[in-house]
Amino acid sequence: MSGVLAAGVLATALYGSGPASADPVALPTTATEAVQRMVDLSRQTEQLNQQALAVQADLDAKLVVQQEADAKLAATTEVADAARAEVRKFQPVIDRTAIAAYQGARTNRMYAVLVSDSPQKLLDQMSTLDVLSAQTTDQLRQFKKATDAAESAESAARAAADAARGAAQKADQTRADLERKRSELGGAVAQVVEAWGALSSKDKSALAGSPFPPGFDRDTLLQGLVPGSGTSALAAGLTRVGDPYVWGATGPNQFDCSGLVQWAFKQVGKNVPRTSSAQASYGTPVAKGDLQPGDVVFFYSDISHVGIYAGNGLMLHASTFGVPVAVAPMGSTPYHSARRY
Structure with a gap:
């Protein structure tokens, strides 16, 4: 399916076949716009x-x-x-x-x-x-x-x-x-x-991205692992990289964002709340400049997304539908706060 055709199919899927007077700006006109619209809806x-x-x-x-x-x-x-x-x-x-x-x-x-x-x-x-x-x-x-x-x-x-x-x-x-x-x-x-x-295979693949960013060194990151620490929870979470994002899922083979955090810390004996907003009140606050691997990071003004800090401005998270659990840069998501469990 060509990029333009994919965009048209996605527009129909998102908005239906509205009247001719519909605002053309609201409809994706390229495959890139179609993917972004899907991401926004997700x-x-x-x-x-x-x-x-x-x-x-x-x-x-x-x-x-x-x-x-x-x-x-x-x-x-x-x-x-x-x-x-x-x-x-x-x-x-x-x-x-x-x-x-x-x-x-x-x-x-x-x-x-x-x-x-x-x-x-x-x-x-x-x-x-x-x-x-x-x-x-x-x-x-x-x-x-x-x-x-x-x-x-x-x-x-x-x-x-x-x-x-x-x-x-x-x-x-x-x-x-x-x-x-x-x-x-x-x-x-x-x-x-x-x-x-409605997306093409190429666009789906681009949306899913890579499970790890270039140069990510898991072994170095997890050196000096302390049992029961945030770093050990991060280590547990990293074993789920590649698992699918599913709304409301808490593992062990599929997750939403807060479900992944809850599951990872449960593996090291910590009973973390279920929702991202409740998780933002658990543990102790950490300044952004003091983040350490294993700290829990929150995003958006309504604290509707959460991940586990993986060092060097990266986080482990269950991102969104169509994107498996992965390690990704934090910079593309509006930062809110962090906690240390």
């Missing part, structure tokens, strides 16, 4: 991919909160049920006492004096009244304690129920957002794959 898709991964991570966190809220609700409900049962245990005694008082029952010492016809009977009545009074007072005290406990437990259960509902609503909202992002990503991926398919 770049946008990578941004969507990282956004979708971030929303997935947010959803996972919210689901944990929801599970914890549900567990707390179940626990507080159980406590409230037990507290209500304790109140019911004392309720008959309290009811009888209340009814007796309402009906005018005489239970005080003055009444015993008035109705007693002998000193012994008076002592017996007063002793009985003391026992009854003590029992009633104790039961009233226990009833009050049980009632207070029940009110506190029910208040906690209501608060837990509100928290559980709120957590569920937030999770549902995030889940809906994730579905939208996945839908957008799916559409964008389809466009990139279609656009890539």
Whole structure:
């Protein structure tokens, strides 16, 4: 397929066969422009991919909160049920006492004096009244304690129920957002794959490039390797050079940019976050002038691309669709920051 024909096919793949009045500047007119347009579209898709991964991570966190809220609700409900049962245990005694008082029952010492016809009977009545009074007072005290406990437990259960509902609503909202992002990503991926398919073999080969830049010396770079260090993670990552870029992939044979970084550090025992934005908060900051092989480098203002520094201004990264994992210059990508893990 000639370069001009490839550009025309790619333009159709990217934009469809629009009306004749469509802006001609928006359409690639050469194979080079067609490749660049495919790269630009792939770049946008990578941004969507990282956004979708971030929303997935947010959803996972919210689901944990929801599970914890549900567990707390179940626990507080159980406590409230037990507290209500304790109140019911004392309720008959309290009811009888209340009814007796309402009906005018005489239970005080003055009444015993008035109705007693002998000193012994008076002592017996007063002793009985003391026992009854003590029992009633104790039961009233226990009833009050049980009632207070029940009110506190029910208040906690209501608060837990509100928290559980709120957590569920937030999770549902995030889940809906994730579905939208996945839908957008799916559409964008389809466009990139279609656009890539419209390129000539020559253009695909040029896009893929070389896995290593001229003069790259892996052995010298990895001298003095320290187990568990960033350099050892770089060494692990270099074993994946040539593996394909796939959105959302974390290895072991295909990767997206943040998936490659996560995989490489996992091989040396470090649990790095999944997304490029989260990875940019892991470890410690490193100035660009102090970069060492194995440091993690981030790109673009939204931190939507990441790689592992490989010395001499180079990085190991999973670049974009159609470009296998490779070592490449950092200069062509807008630098953001770096971290040392």
